[in-house]
Amino acid sequence: MDKKIPQIRATCSMSFFGRDTLLKLxxxxxxxxxxxxxxxxxxxxxxxxxxxxxxxxxxxxxxFM
Structure with missing residues (x-):
């Protein structure tokens, strides 16, 4: 298992992308x-x-445009 994963979980509690945002993308x-x-x-x-x-x-x- 990648040892970086626990570090990421410890520093980034959660993110949310709503349905409309994902569909627009x-x-x-x-x-x-x-x-x-x-x-x-x-x-x-x-x-x-x-x-x-x-x-x-x-x-x-x-x-990046």
């Missing part, structure tokens, strides 16, 4: 799924939902 052209990443907003660790295409790849150029 999936309704964008070329997105077939969602990747979830842990990020840091300068104060706390946050879970970030990012659209992924059919090849399960994240389009980083589209995110």
């Amino acid at each position: 999936l309704s964008q052209a070329d997105y077939q799924g969602i990747h979830f990443y842990y990020g840091f907003d300068g104060e706390a660790q946050q879970l970030v939902a990012v659209g992924a295409d059919a090849r399960k790849m994240t389009n980083w150029a589209k995110i």
